[in-house]
Amino acid sequence: MGISIRTPLIHSLPLSQHSGCHVWLKMESSQPTGSFKLRSAENICRHYAERGATAFISSSGGNAGIAVAHCGRKLGLPVTVVVPESTSDRAKQLIEQEGAKLIVHGKVWSEANDYALSLATDDIICVHPFDHPLLWEGISTIVDEIISEGLTPDAVILSVGGGSMLSGIAQGLENHQLGHIPVYAVETQGTASLHASLNAGKLVRLDKVSGIATTLAASQVCENVFNVASRLDVRSMLVSDQEALKACRRFLDDHRVLTEPACGVSLSILYDHKIRFNAADNVLVIVCGGASVTLEGIAG
Structure with a gap:
């Protein structure tokens, strides 16, 4: 018997109507420990x-x-x-x-x-929490499940901490000849180690990390995710702590699911219209979850 489970892939009517495209949610928050x-x-x-x-x-x-x-x-x-x-x-x-x-x-x-x-x-x-090929291989199965359900995304939105999620999703996309689609990699302003490295053109370490999204607080991303982001169409984006918290609260209202601020960062770029998609686009959001999130933790 497996330890992790095949998680639901659901079409989000509220986010689709709000964003003007087809928004799909891969509900990794449904894993037994609450996280991808x-x-x-x-x-x-x-x-x-x-x-x-x-x-x-x-x-x-x-x-x-x-x-x-x-x-x-x-x-x-x-x-x-x-x-x-x-x-x-x-x-x-x-x-x-x-x-x-x-x-x-x-x-x-x-x-x-x-x-x-x-x-x-x-x-x-x-x-290691995020830096090992076997970790990325395990995460790549998210894409396998999505493709098996007949969905080919036109874009992916995900959160970035140390880099295992982006590394795994990129591996999965490339396994299915989808390495060309844009991946929006979102961090908070206080944890933006990938953003800083891409701007510098090399791996850099932040002097400090701060803010509400503590599970994104890696002062330096792994080398693999920097290479992935440099090679593929990865678009780095930043949001504030308050935008992440607001997205968690809106998502709770829309889908009755509690997520941590580190997950709210990816949801917030749709809720706050930070990017625009065409009406026919299928946009996939990885709802990464949050094992230790509480209602008080997103109260703001």
Whole structure:
């Protein structure tokens, strides 16, 4: 039995009417852990479990850490999740609920990640939150499912943090000879590491990341996503924290689904008419979810 599930692909009447095109939603918020990260975690954890791994370590206090903890429980292998001090109490609770050992180390993710790497051995595998080909391969199945349902998108809208989502969706599009379609890669102004790298023409690291979309807060994207964004028709866009929160609230009203601000950033460019499409266009939005989101978290 699989760990991640085939998620619904739904036509959004409210967003279609609002945007003047056909808007389709891939509901990764429906995954058992509430986030697309379960696809990538399952793919990499299964790979190493089949090759003799005895335990897993994660350095994420957000969606990825919760997903690895869930996969470990399903595969019957222990998991340790190292989180920085900034991790929310809700995320910590969900990690421990999955049966993982929780370690709080460092003020920021990079410090937690360094400590997690120090715990790894040949058979205790440290699972990176966003930078590994097996992660991207797992996420590419989103496109497989969409194509199998008869939808060929004219454009894709998604959120960008460290880069696993864009890496995986790009891989899936290229697998189906769709690498030419535009992909709108959206970040908040305080987490815009991809935007900064594309402007510089090279990978750069932000001095700091800030704002409400904490699961997008990677100070530097992975090299693969920079290469993907440089090679394909990837269009970098920025939104404010308030625009992301407003989109989460509107989406809750329209679809009765609670999403985190990191997901609201992609929805906001439709709600706020930041881009225009032709009436016949099929526009796909990856509703990436949010494992630890609460109603209070999007109250603004």
